[in-house]
Amino acid sequence: MKIFKQIFDFYINSSIHVALSVYALSRITQYMFHIYDDEAIIYFAFFGTIMGYNFVKYDALARVQKKQMRNELKAIVFLSFLSLIAVGFCFFQLQIHTQIVAVAFLGLTLLYTLPFFPNRKNARNWAGVKIYMVALSWVGVTLILPILNAEIIIGSDFYLKCIQRFILVFVLILIFEIIDLQYDDPHLKTVPQQIGVKRTKYLGYILLLIYCGLEIFNINGNDNLNNHFFSLPLQSIIAVIIAIFIFFANENRPKYYTSFWVESIPIILGFLLLIFG
Template sequence: MKILKQLFDFYIDSSIHVALSCFALVKMTHYMFHIPADTPITYFAFFGTIVGYNFVKYDALARTKKFQMRNELKAIAFLSFLSLIVVGFCFFYLQKITQIVSMAFLSLTLLYTLPFFPNKRNARNWAGVKIYIVALCWVGVTLVLPILNSGIEITSDFYLKCVQRFILIFVLILIFEIIDLQYDDPHLQTVPQQIGVKQTKYLGYVLLMIFCGLEIFNVKGNDSLNVKYFSLSLQSIISFIIAVFLFFSNDKRPKYYTSFWVESIPVVLCVLLLIFG
């Protein structure tokens, strides 16, 4: 039992689970825009998430040498190194425009993590900015890059989906910020720190209603009634699930509440889409 818990903790701490969520959102993008299987961009997103998240989580600790290199951290470092090799390999199979835009999102990730200016904090510690940077990066990796790499025409559907994806990620991050309220530096000015937990939940509920409402404009006129009904129903179901997690979120919840259950929501959404779509 202890070994299973250690394996599960490694699965969470090494960012494999969050990478699976990213993978699920990329697959959803392929499904929604009728894009054939695109292995390079899918693997690029999955392994890139492992590299990016582990870099964000452990870089500051590594540079300040505030921890000893335990076996688990050595394994995470090795996994990240292997993932970086896969990311580099997949990068050269991407379209030129995808490579350029991916470098822009990489720069944003580095800005989020590293202090580029002397005596200045990184973007992760800029008051009130963290949630927008993270949501923007997720939209870029899971929606913008797959669309660009496919070469399909950019239409109003793309921009609408970008807004929906941003709202989805934004609300999920709100749950994280509520859970982490007792640990976050007050100077971060996270949403719960600025407006309180109760108002943050109300904000999340409103955004979820907007998320569902936008789906009305997202279905095409030539779609069948069944397709429109399914699309609206799916968005409503996933919004309800997120709303339930948001309702029960508080700073006393264990880490698995967000690091496993909340991060599983995109996977659930993808499975529902593939099974019933």
Template sequence: MHYLKKLLDFYINSSIHVALSVYALVRMTGYLFDIAKIDASALFAFFGTIVGYNFVKYDALARIQKLQMRSELKGIAVLSFLSFLATGYYFFQLEETTKIIAFVFLILTILYTLPFFPNRKNARNWAGVKIYIVALCWVGVTLFLPIINAGITLTLYVFVIAVQRFILIFVLILIFEIIDLQVDDPNLKTVPQQIGVEKTKIVGGLLLLLFILLCFFQIDFSFPSLFVRLGVAFTIFLFLLFAHEKQSKYYSTFWAESIPILWWVLLLVFS
């Protein structure tokens, strides 16, 4: 049991799980827009997420030499390096225009991590900005990047899906922010820090209601797809409703982050 827990911790701490969620959303984009050649975009997003998330999580600690290279961290470093090579390989499989989009998100990730401006540690520490940067990056990588790579026109339908995707990620991050309320720097001014936990849950609930209403503006509207989205929205709402500061770390880092994977699976099963 001890070894299974260590394996699960490595799986989560090395960002494989969150990368699978990103991969699932890219695959969902391929399904929704009937993109046959989605592999390069999906695998670029998967490996790029491992590199980007590990860079964000461990770079600052490594630079101030507070990170001891335990065996798990050595494993994460090796995985990140191999993922970096894989990211580079799949980057060159993308179309030229898509490479520019991917480069923009790379710059945004670096800006999010490294200090560039006076009196600012990095973009991650800008008051109230973190949640929007993360949600925009997820929408860009999981939706716009594969669509642009496939040469699909950016229609109103694409932007409706983009708003839905943004809401999904935004509310999932709210769950993290509630659970991390006691450990987050007060200067971050996360949503729960600014308006409180109860109001944060109300905001999340209203956003999920908007998520459902947007289903009726989709050209592929059908009752099976609506039921799937209702199920996903209700699941996220339950996670948000029962989120509190003393929840287990697995509540957010494993279970909540599994929801995009669940959504993709349900879409394949019921559509």
């Protein structure tokens, strides 16, 4: 059993699981906007997530512990290096305008990780900013880039989906912030730190109602979208699942509560669309 736990922990710690969530959301975007035969942008998102998340999580640790890195960290560094090669290969298959926007989101990731300004911490430690930067990055990678690369005409449906995707990721991050409340620096000013856990949960419930309400506009909106009859029920099911996770979220939950189960929600949505869509 120990070997299986080690494999599972590596799967989580190396960001493969979160990359699958990004992959699922990117596939959902392609499904919604009738995008076919565009694998480069999907794998760019997948391998870019592994590289980006591992860089954010382990860059400083790998530089400090060069001579005494444990085997798992060495494997993660190697996987990240292979992902960097894959990202580069996929990058040069993208449209020029997509490459430009992708570089912009790369800059956002670097800003999040590295201190570019003298006597300043990186953006990850800027008070109250983290949740918005992460949600914006996910919207960019899983929705904006696939749409740009497919050269689809941008209309009201696109903006509605951007808002809806932002809300989805924002609410999922709220769960992370509730779980991590006891570990987060008070100066980060996360949502639970500013308004408390109870109000954070209420905020999550309200945003989920808005999320479902936007799906009604999507169904009755532009013909660019793949507006299937099951779309609203499926989104409602996902909203209920997220609401349950919010309800039971507290500081005493194990790390797998968020790092595996919460991050599985986009994957679940992808499977539901695959089965019923």
